[in-house]
Amino acid sequence: MPSASEIIALFDSTAIALLLTTVVVFSIPVFILFPPIPVEHGDALQQTHSKVGIPASESSLRNQTSPEHNYQPDKVGKIQSLLIYPVKSCRGIEVTNSKIFAKGFEFDRLFTFARQKASRTVTSGEDAEQPNQPKKPQWEILTLRQVPLLANVQVDLWLPDASKTSRQLGRVGGRFIVVRFPWKDAGLRGTIQWISAKLSRGFSGIPEKEFMLSIDFPPPGEIKTRGYQYEDTRFFEGTVHALNLRNEVPPELARYLGVNVPTTIFMIDPAQRRQVFRNAPRKEDLGYQPMADFQDVYPLNVLSLTSVRALESKVQKDDGLKFLDARRFRPNIIVSGLKEYDEDDWRRIEFSQPSQGATAPRLKSQFDVSGRAVRCKLPNVDPATGIRHKVEPDNSLRKHRAIDGGAPGKGCFGMQLCPIFSSTDKPEDMELSLEVGMEIKVLERGQHWAL
Template sequence: MDQNPDTALRSGPVIDATGLFLLISTITVFLLPLFIYFPPIPPSQRDALLETHSPIGVKHNKSKKKTTTTTTSSSKTAINQLWIYPIKSCKGIQLTSSKVLPYGLEFDRLYTFAQLKSPFPLSTNPSEKNQQKESWEFITQRQFPLLATVTVELFSPDPVKARGKPLYSDANIKDSFLLISFPWQESGLGGVLSWVAAKLARGRKAVPEKQLVLPVNFPSQGEIEARGYEREEVRIWKDVVSALNMEKDLPRELALYLGVSNRLGLFRVDPGRLREVHRCAPGKEEAGYQPVTGFQDAYPLHLVNLASVRDFGAKITKDNKLEQELDARRFRANIIVDGPEESNSPYDEETWKRVAFETEETWKRVAFETEEGKKATASFHVSCRTVRCKMPNVNQDSGFRHPVEPDRSLRKLRDVDEGARLKGCLGMQLTPLFDGGKLESWVEVGMKVGVEERGEHRYINQ
């Protein structure tokens, strides 16, 4: 007897809803580990750098908010933290040690962002006369607080990695590089895919971002010509310096993210055209060389005492927009010192005129060797107080700018310098001093503070 066609169809293999669910579940369970350990996303610029380089610095723990209460185990005031800011006003890099050069800590403030200021509306066709009035002016978190969320990493060549063949790195393995990252998500499907890729690559809290790689070394003349960089003048406060504009490397999204409506430039300090430092700094006769600086505000280094930050922070009226224990990172210091109360009273640093950071035992390191049987020291002229602006109002994790604090309290409670009336002061500006003919020294976390000279300070305006 012939079989009914309908019966034949029903008797064939049938996958019901339960079977389909089991099939999908099986495939998902099998593929999920592969997606986790081998996410199907292209390598980032950071991945490429990691093939031949290693990041330099201490990984900062954002969850550890009590940065102002960290103390040393020593019975003396000592260096508690070291920070460099390779790109002015962007996130800093915390170090355990650093070379000290005439312009400050090595790699500090190599770059700055600047905007082109013009006397005429951008929508008009400017005359040649007005074009000559255009000028580049540096920008900071004072105007664009989201700079605080632009991450900067320093990558140094790794000899061990360099022995192997990099998979997808075309970086020169002998050079150091900066990696700049900032949050950015495109609209539409591309943005959704970038959001998924970020989660797969860096965890559930990760967000999409754009990246940019910059050289640490000043470009050669051949590289300048090949890339189309231009030497232009940029204003840093009242100083006008000639520097290398590398804006051609900037992604367009950065200006949009920061909220910069003018033309955005990226300037690399020219090591042969540093700014001379005068005012409160020691002269050439006293220092043994002419003090200079790069894109720092005024002096080569900035020091903050955690005891002073704690004391001042305790006097501020807090709200839910300001952390209960004021974060010392708001003050953007290179050297942060701390110690027990008996050796480190608040604002004691304002009486220092000359200090030396010294190890308790003899040492010998590859990067900076000392003679056997001799302690390593780094000496500094304590040039003046640091006159504060509104930049400490910016939260260094979120980029949120508090409308009034701590600026209001600084002006009220820290109006302490006869040369800077009605302005708040916190921290001290330093100028390096060197022994012998070699213009370099070394600082390291844990080095003890030796106050060699004390005296009065009076700020001199620029």
């Protein structure tokens, strides 16, 4: 016969088992209604769409410091990598190929974040009709120059996939970006988010907040329904008139970025793109006037890995900068196999597919090299961490790359491009293509003067 203590122990274990069973049974519907791992936009989109880009594990830049990318007399320079940046100053997407239009790469710099500038009161002297009325909010485009943490904002680009069909939704069209940034709420909610990130993305996963935007420009009815507005935003010394999508941006983004004023995202209107002048060819010479979305100045930028390594040899490295990543300079086209700084006097170049035989056609694309890229301190930001180095590579650029008489005391690195189309009579004919592995040929060389 069991003793009293054994009976008590048995009762305790049974009670605990019953309690646990009860908790599990009642938890099941709670987890169904409120799953601990939230459904992400990507989970839904992958049923009908495909994500654009090369996984980091397959990147063409994994071994960018390898000597194999240096100049070799018996080999032709080639395209090593292609990058697009759907949201200005946020993390880029590496691709194997891209279409090119008058404004540059497809999907490049369609959006930009902006912060509200402090409004001021209008005095009677400034506006006699409405004295002492607050002016409309003014916006200022945000870049890595002011907000280094933009480097940690990731952008996924999703395009419809004709081979995919959802059992619930069928085939779904539309093209989207999903914007993700690190975020964890305080307290118990934050703990649950942390656990969910580990369960859904593995041990290295971190909690994130995300929002989704269509990259197809909305029609007037949708603009009105969603409360979007056309507004001006300050862009360097000028302004850009674009569509303000303020309702779409979660307030947590500004807090993550350390911006203490309202933050929004602007979308470029394809019908109101900026025309590019400065050193760009004119319409009478090129057949069209080059354009840009939210690129700084020119449609495209090209950078040579050999030149990156040459600059790296001048940089004072430390724990904050152990090697010079080409992505610091936010290029669209990264080339390899050239002499260091060979690009400094390019005026016209051509990319073409490697020869496949005497009769096989080769895809070719030509570009006007409009000028050198005059660099600011943006490359001081590490694209992998969003941490800004105090001095490098800006110091080395100013010391060793002040080579352009039009930009005294400023470092120049990489070249600015405008596409050259064989026909410019119809917009549908103004399209080029580039792909990784294409060979580069310099058609013309000459001097440059930055404007």
